[in-house]
Amino acid sequence: xxxxxxxxxxxxxxxxxxxxxxxxxxxxxxxxxxxxxxxxxxxxxxxxxxxxxxxxxxxxxxxxxxxxxxxxxxxxxxxxxxxxxxxxxxxxxxxxxxxxxxxxxxxxxxxxxxxxxxxxxxxxxxxxxxxxxxxxxxxxxxxxxxxxxxxxxxxxxxxxxxxxxxxxxxxxxxxxxxxxxxxxxxxxxxxxxxxxxxxxxxxxxxxxxxxxxxxxxxxxxxxxxxxxxxxxxxxxxxxxxxxxxxxxxxxxxxxxxxxxxxxxxxxxxxxxxxxxxxxxxxxxxxxxxxxxxxxxxxxxxxxxxxxxxxxxxxxxxxxxxxxxxxxxxxxxxxxxxxxxxxxxxxxxxxxxxxxxxxxxxxxxxxxxxxxxxxxxxxxxxxxxxxxxxxxxxxxxxxxxxxxxxxxxxxxxxxxxxxxxxxxxxxxxxxxxxxxxxxxxxxxxxxxxxxxxxxxxxxxxxxxxxxxxxxxxxxxxxxxxxxxxxxxxxxxxxxxxxxxxxxxxxxxxxxxxxxxxxxxxxxxxxxxxxxxxxxxxxxxxxxxxxxxxxxxxxxxxxxxxxxxxxxxxxxxxxxxxxxxxxxxxxxxxxxxxx
Ligand SMILES: [Zn+2]
Numbered sequence: 001x002x003x004x005x006x007x008x009x010x011x012x013x014x015x016x017x018x019x020x021x022x023x024x025x026x027x028x029x030x031x032x033x034x035x036x037x038x039x040x041x042x043x044x045x046x047x048x049x050x051x052x053x054x055x056x057x058x059x060x061x062x063x064x065x066x067x068x069x070x071x072x073x074x075x076x077x078x079x080x081x082x083x084x085x086x087x088x089x090x091x092x093x094x095x096x097x098x099x100x101x102x103x104x105x106x107x108x109x110x111x112x113x114x115x116x117x118x119x120x121x122x123x124x125x126x127x128x129x130x131x132x133x134x135x136x137x138x139x140x141x142x143x144x145x146x147x148x149x150x151x152x153x154x155x156x157x158x159x160x161x162x163x164x165x166x167x168x169x170x171x172x173x174x175x176x177x178x179x180x181x182x183x184x185x186x187x188x189x190x191x192x193x194x195x196x197x198x199x200x201x202x203x204x205x206x207x208x209x210x211x212x213x214x215x216x217x218x219x220x221x222x223x224x225x226x227x228x229x230x231x232x233x234x235x236x237x238x239x240x241x242x243x244x245x246x247x248x249x250x251x252x253x254x255x256x257x258x259x260x261x262x263x264x265x266x267x268x269x270x271x272x273x274x275x276x277x278x279x280x281x282x283x284x285x286x287x288x289x290x291x292x293x294x295x296x297x298x299x300x301x302x303x304x305x306x307x308x309x310x311x312x313x314x315x316x317x318x319x320x321x322x323x324x325x326x327x328x329x330x331x332x333x334x335x336x337x338x339x340x341x342x343x344x345x346x347x348x349x350x351x352x353x354x355x356x357x358x359x360x361x362x363x364x365x366x367x368x369x370x371x372x373x374x375x376x377x378x379x380x381x382x383x384x385x386x387x388x389x390x391x392x393x394x395x396x397x398x399x400x401x402x403x404x405x406x407x408x409x410x411x412x413x414x415x416x417x418x419x420x421x422x423x424x425x426x427x428x429x430x431x432x433x434x435x436x437x438x439x440x441x442x443x444x445x446x447x448x449x450x451x452x453x454x455x456x457x458x459x460x461x462x463x464x465x466x467x468x469x470x471x472x473x474x475x476x477x478x479x480x481x482x483x484x485x486x487x488x489x490x491x492x493x494x495x496x497x498x499x500x501x502x503x504x505x506x507x508x509x510x511x512x513x514x515x516x517x518x519x520x521x522x523x524x525x526x527x528x529x530x531x532x533x534x535x536x537x538x539x540x541x542x543x544x545x546x547x548x549x550x551x552x553x554x555x556x557x558x559x560x561x562x563x564x565x566x567x568x569x570x571x572x573x574x575x576x577x578x579x580x581x582x583x584x585x586x587x588x589x590x591x592x593x
Contacts, residue, residue, distance in 0.1 A: 006283040006291040007034040007046035008263040008332075010299055011096065014072040015056040018082050019355040020386055021341040021348045022296070024374040029338065029455055030294035031088045032375065035509035035529065036450045041556035045283045046549075047266035049094035049101075050076040054255035055138040058239035062176050068239040069542065072097060078359060080547050084532055085362035086371065087512050092270035093547035096241075096262055099539035100272070104265035104322070105258040106244040108310060109189075109233070111317035113245075117195060118233070122187045124167045125236065126154065130179035133250075134186055134236035136166075143170035186236055189243065191257070193228040196309040200228060203308045203331060210452075211304075214297065214381065215337050219304035228305065233257040260307045263293075264329065273537070273548070283330070285319070290333040292453070300337045308332060336453040339379040343386045344591065354592050356386060368511040369576060372399045375459050375510050388584045395579050403466045403507065404514070404576040407500050410473065411521055411572040414493045417482060422523070424565035425494035426487060432495040435472045439465055439499040440560045446506050447558060455510075462506045469499045494565070497522070502560050504528075514575040521572040522563060 009030040012018060018027075027048075034046040052072035061068040076095055083093060095101075112118050126140045127133070137155040144152035145168045149159035154166035172181045193200075204211070204220040211219075233254045234243050240252030267280040283289050293303045311329050319325045342348060348355045361370055373391050376398070377384045414422065425432070442465045449458035473496055481489035501522055508515035508528050519528050530551015536543050 002040075003037070003042045004282050004286060004289040005034070005037045005042050005044045006263075006267070006289055006330075007031075007037075007044060008291060008293045009046070009048040009090075010293075010295040010303075011048055011051040011259050011262050012075075012079055013051045013054075013056065014075040015060060016350050017075065017078050018358045019348055019350070020358060020361060020370075020374060021343075021355075023082075023086065023088075023358055024341050024378050024384075025296035025338045026294040027083065027088045028086070028371060028374055029336065029378065029453065030292070031086075032455055032509045033292060033294075033450065033453060034089060035512060036447070036558070038529070038551065038553040039505060039508065039556075039558040040447070041553060041558075043282060044091070044553065045267060045270065045280075046089065046091050047093070047263060047270060048090060049092075049096060049262055049266055049546075050079055051255065051259040051262075052076070052095050052097040053240035053252070053258065055136055055235075055237065058237060059138050059175060061239070069097065073544075077545070080534060080545060082358040082362065083547055084534075086358065086367050087532070089512075089529065089532060089549045089551075090547050091549050092266050092273070094262075094266050094269055094537075095544045095546075096259055096265075097541060098265075098269065098537070098544055099541050100269045101258075101262060101265040102241050102541070104268060105241050105253055105261045107318055107322045108261050108264075108314050109253060109257075110244060110321055111314035112191065112310065113189075114317050114321075115313055115315055117192050117313040118189050119192055119230070120187055121190055121232075122185050124183040125186050126166060126169075126172055126174075126181045127184040127186075128174050128178040128181055131174070131176070134184070135174055135176070135178070135181065136235045136237055139175050140166065140169065140172050140181065141175055142172040145170055188232045188251070189234045189245075190230040191233045191306075191309070191313070192230050193306070193309055194230060196313050197223065197228040199312045200305050200309050203312065204304065207332075207334070210334055212336060212381065214339065215300055215304060215335055218297070218300040218337075222301065223305060228309070231256075231306070256302060256306070257310070260302060260310065263291075263307075269537075269546075270548075273535070273546075285327050285330065287330060289330045291330060293332050293335045293337075295335065295337045297337050297339050300335070303332070303335050303337070334453065336380075339381065339383045341374075341377070341379050341384050341386055344388070344588065345385060352592055353590075356587075365579075366513070366577065368514045369395050369399065369579070371510060371512075372459075375455055378456050380454070380456055388587045389581075392579045392581060392584055395576070398463060400576045400578050402463055402470065403503075404574060406466055406470055406473075407504075407518055407521075408572055408574050410478075410493060410496045410500065411569065413478065414497060415569055415571060417486075418490070418493075420569050420571070422497060422563055422565055422567040422569060423490035423494060425491040428491060428495065431472070431475070432491055435468065435495055436498055436560075438468055439502050442502065442506050443559055450509065459510055462503065462510075465499075465506070466503055469496055469503070472496065472499075498560075498563060501563050505557055505561075517573075517575060521570045523567045523569050528557065 140154035147160035271280040476492040478492040
């Protein structure tokens with residue numbers, strides 16, 4: 001029976017380009033799971049977008065003398081290009097700066113307020129009499145009152161790592177140079193998380209059996225030891241979503257509060273761009289939906305604890321406000337957060353250029369070669385490391401030697417000796433049948449690992465099966481059989497190509513581009529996956545470009561589909577490139593400069 005699967009991926013923030021750590025942390029694992037479920041015939045919706053608001057964007061805009069919109073759009077465009085290049089198959093990749101997102105986020109706020117989970121509180125914040133405005137968070141720097149670091153941001157110290165109370169900062173100064181600062185009282189809304197704590201704990205306990213240990217520790221473990229405390233959900237800022245309450249001009253919803261609502265608003269925007277404008281309900285109102293959230297470890301608390309608190313606090317009230325219906329929203333099913341990927345033994349750092357930027361990587365290497373290395377090395381349960389020499393070694397010894405050469409060698413051989421037609425094998429031998437059974441059992445074995453989001457194991461399992469085909473061919477050796485008995489050789493190539501046809505499907509969530517090519521070489525006229533494309537959307541806030549995916553997933557492809565004797569094959573070319581060792585030093589020389 002087909003399932004409804006929501007793949008929700010962390011919204012990249014519009015103040016930095018995407019590096020390989022970001023990609024393997026959330027976007028790539030989400031894409032692999034989405035592609036698998038589409039092949040299974042499940043109803044998949046995969047969404048994300050650019051987190052466009054907040055002080056990092058507006059501060060950058062202020063200091064460059066540009067509109068904030070221009071700053072966020074510059075990064076948004078680079079995100080679209082990277083996801084397109086890597087085949088991250090978003091049904092919709094949008095932005096938080098849309099009329100639709102404003103409306104949905106404001107409705108969640110009002111629902112929480114209506115249900116009594118929001119309160120007002122007056123507190124002191126830094127104010128610039130010169131600029132005649134409050135300067136929140138990153139707008140103010142000064143000396144850390146904990147460690148003495150002189151360039152601490154008012155909300156966080158990068159030296160000691162502590163979250164700071166802005167009003168305690170020593171010798172505060174405005175990043176924008178707006179004169180001396182003073183503390184003034186201002187009023188903000190707070191989400192009363194202490195009231196929602198019992199519900200959040202229950203939510204986490206119900207999912208404890210399938211949440212990763214690292215995720216459970218950072219959520220339930222943290223709440224049990226520290227409790228859930230109220231958090232401010234508004235800011236004195238004009239770049240963002242206005243607080244939908246009269247008299248609150250000049251204040252916006254805090255980014256942490258509104259960006260997560262994007263998982264819901266993007267689903268709504270996506271369905272409004274289709275013929276059936278209410279399709280989003282399948283992934284948001286049906287309690288049987290499985291929602292997966294792909295995030296990095298720094299985002300665990302927001303997605304495991306705060307976002308469910310927002311959803312449960314809004315309760316049925318969101319739909320009452322939004323659609324005049326009395327229904328609750330669905331809750332997350334799994335939050336398979338990844339740890340971090342380091343680079344050549346050090347933490348990735350954008351400011352030191354100690355990073356492999358995704359756009360550079362995709363300009364220099366094939367997407368599947370990068371996807372392969374990022375999956376086999378994915379930081380699922382502990383930090384991993386990108387190492388250029390390992391990238392070359394794994395590409396050449398595993399991807400090319402074990403899988404690429406196997407497919408190419410047997411396809412070329414068959415193409416040459418049987419004039420491009422799959423031969424009739426006659427009666428198969430026991431070892432032929434045994435190989436087919438072994439490979440086809442992979443659909444269940446690999447599928448199980450994918451469903452549990454054990455992506456590394458799933459890829460290793462698929463590689464292990466490819467080795468079995470290599471062993472089979474070493475034993476049968478059709479290249480010798482053909483010299484004495486072409487009928488025997490026909491049995492071997494027929495069997496090996498059936499196995500490759502099945503493995504092509506199992507590899508395809510990881511390696512979509514090369515699997516599509518192989519699908520074509522094996523004589524198919526259709527494609528395994530849909531197409532990605534961009535579209536410009538107009539609304540009352542202006543325009544924004546979205547990345548979309550068009551595909552029909554009604555056929556179940558995650559199963560053996562035998563190639564018939566007589567199938568006309570196409571002339572194959574190599575699926576992957578062998579990489580030269582010299583690139584290791586070239587790439588290392590680029591780091592940190
Ligand atoms: Zn400090």
